[in-house]
Amino acid sequence: MASKKRKRDKKLSKIMAEQRIGGLFDTAQKAASSGDMKLAHNCMKQAWEIKLKFKITYPREYKWMVCRKCHHFLLSGENATYRVKKGVMTINCRDCGEIDKVPFK
Ligand SMILES: [Zn+2]
Numbered sequence: 879m880a881s882k883k884r885k886r887d888k889k890l891s892k893i894m895a896e897q898r899i900g901g902l903f904d905t906a907q908k909a910a911s912s913g914d915m916k917l918a919h920n921c922m923k924q925a926w927e928i929k930l931k932f933k934i935t936y937p938r939e940y941k942w943m944v945c946r947k948c949h950h951f952l953l954s955g956e957n958a959t960y961r962v963k964k965g966v967m968t969i970n971c972r973d974c975g976e977i978d979k980v981p982f983k
Contacts, residue, residue, distance in 0.1 A: 895932040899925045903940055910953045918951035938980075942969060947976035 906921035926949045929936065936944070942960075943952055950973045952958035959970040967982035 892932050892934065895928050896934055899928055899934065899936070899940075902928075903943060906951045907943070910951055910956065915951065915953070915956065918953070919949075922949050922951045941980060942967070945969075945971035945974060945976050946978055947971065948974040950974070 902921040902925040906918040906925075909915070909917035909921065922944050925944070928934070944950070945952055945958075948971065950957065950971065952969065952971060954960050957972045959968075959972065961968045961970075962982055965982055967980045969978045969980065970976075971978070
């Protein structure tokens with residue numbers, strides 16, 4: 879009985895963690911668009927820690943917004959370059975130089 883309850887709690891906290899990550903991405907986007915990149919990076923750091931703790935994978939649209947190497951928030955024209963070529967989107971993080979390729983349709 880006890881283990882069953884724990885499993886359910888774990889599932890519930892995972893949903894809460896996903897919502898928290900969604901909120902952090904939301905805040906980061908707003909912060910970045912108002913020029914506060916420091917806050918945006920901070921949000922991404924928190925989201926990354928939650929992601930690791932709960933073993934969550936980011937939804938696809940979020941993967942484009944964060945550098946997988948330095949975990950900085952990526953804003954086109956600010957610290958990132960996005961290029962689409964032959965169905966592949968190349969994301970270049972200018973903070974650490976990481977180049978990520980994501981299939982794009
Ligand atoms: Zn980076």
